[in-house]
Amino acid sequence: MRDFGGIVERSPVRVVRPGSADEVAEAVREAAAEGLDAVPRGLGHSTFGQSLTSGVSLDMRGLAGVREVGGRHAVAGAGTSWREVLAATLPRGLTPPVLTDHLDVTVGGTISAAGIGGTSHVHGTQADNVLALEVVAGGRVVTCSPTERPELFDAVRGGLGGHGVITAATLRLVPAPERVLSCAIPCRSAGDLLRVQREARADHISGQVKPSEGGWRFEAKAVLYGDGGEPPPGTAETESLAYPDFADRMRPDVEELVALGEWARPHPWAMVFLPAPRATAVIESTLAEMTAAGLGLSGVILVKALRTDSVLFSVLRTASPGCAPVAEMLAANRRLLDRALAAGGTRYAVDSTG
Template sequence: MRDFGGIVERSPVRVVRPRSAGEVARAVREAAAQGLDAVPRGLGHSTYGQSLTAGVSIDLRELTGVEVGGRHAVAAAGTSWREVLAATLPHGLVPPVLTDYLDVTVGGTISAGGVGGTSHVRGTQAENVLALDVVVDGGEPVVCSPAVRPGLFDAVRAGLGRHGVITRATLPLVRAPERVLCCTIPCRDAADVLRVQREVRADDMSAQIKPSDDGGGWTYEVKAVLHGDGAQPPPGTTDTEELPYFDFCDRMRPDVEELIRLGEWARPHPWAMVFLPAPRAAAVIKATLADMTPADLGRSGVILVKSLRVGHVPMLAVPDDPVLFSVLRTASPGCASAAEMLAANGTLLDRTRAVGGTRYAVDSVPA
């Protein structure tokens, strides 16, 4: 069995596909009685075997369903964010933070942390949770929240399943816009990207670094997305596109379909994702890019930069004023090998730790 990273492979003793919290609890109890690890797995979008085990794999993809009531939704852990949106948007509501890629699960991203375009304002998905249903060690199902078992609540959010299996999440909802204005702002370098992300007010914010067309360097651009009618492009905008809100949320689907067609989606993905302290981020990004060529990134690789706010998520170790720097490599034919990309990820981790940064633990950095 592999995950999305396609680098680590493990064979579980058995795979359990529960359809209820009770079946999850039974699987955890039986694994404990046999001295086996029980590891939850959603859509397996981790990149270095974090969702794999040689014990009991608890495949949560059949534990699905969403109920919307008032300004909150209750979603089973195996529900994808696409399915959450399908349930909430008819009510004109949406979770405060969505991942850029919708085909990952509620339980999986809350267990990891979950960063999205609105995280510079609203924090991570792990912060935007009202309550969780969890099966703890020994197979006991319990409910936790900031007021009920707060220690467990803090341990399972961004806890990578080590302190319990999330079976259901109660999520806050906010008003969804009908349309958005997507604005592209070219930047000179990484420092300029961070300046724009700090100074421009936008509802959704991200940045991408791409190989330049002449192959002689890198180009930098910020995507600032404004919600609602009548929005005015920020200073420096060179291109705009107006989209229905759901089309914006699902913007990755055409690209993913093309990557699947080309075979790139199935190739190894040695991803490096690190949290850098904002005052030192530009220097680390510059040094990393100086060591890279497009072949070190892969044909479908992507580099992202995202300033964010984390709030109270104790299990998610980040520096003050964090910047998420993501080098999302693909080991394409004719490019650097997966082993070479992993070695480069290790170098980035060394640089990150040297300036007081941390790694995002769903990445492919050999620690």
């Protein structure tokens, strides 16, 4: 069995496809009695085997479905994709405040990994916007929230399944805009990119570094919810989009990558959190030793300034034909991690830094 990363392979003793929280609890108890790990797996979008196991694999897609949409909340099974959440909430004019760029990942999976999106500089992580959880912990089904079993609630969010298996989540919702204005802002350098992100008054912020003939090209994206906002200084291009189209903006790219075979290739991804004062130096040092071949034909470099005075730096490599091999990409990831740790940063635990 492989995950999206395509680097690590593990064969489980068995795959269990539970259809309820009670069935998850039963599977966890049986695995424990045999001395086996029970690892939940949604759509398998981890990049270094985090959703794989040599024990019992719990296929959580049997727990997909939005059970309830209230005034400002939704209750979704852990195996529900964020695409399915949006399909249930948008008809009511509501949306989760934080969405992943790629919608075909599950609620339980991203909450277990924290879940970062373009609005995280305003709203925090997806895990920060959970109101309550249903969890299998200690072999039984329990609920937890900021007021009920708060220690378990805090441990499970971002806990990568180590403290319990999420089976359902109550998600905070906010009003969804009808349209957004996406503003592309060319930047001169990594430092300039971070400055633009910090200064732009936008609902959604992101940044990319792209290879070019002259080295690297930097671009910030500032997205204003509603169509009447004033583009930030330096904006070179704007695009007005319906909010559902903006939320699902990756779909055409993914379809193209699937058609080209790139989506199925190994993805040695490196993602690190950097302290803002040292982020520019780490990014520049990493780019100085990189080439387009080390990134891959469909690789992407993302830079995201967060509200916690930290920066998420993501080098999302693809081991394309004719580019650097997987081992070389993994070695570059480890050098990035060493550089990040020396600067006081840390890794994002769903990556492939090894």
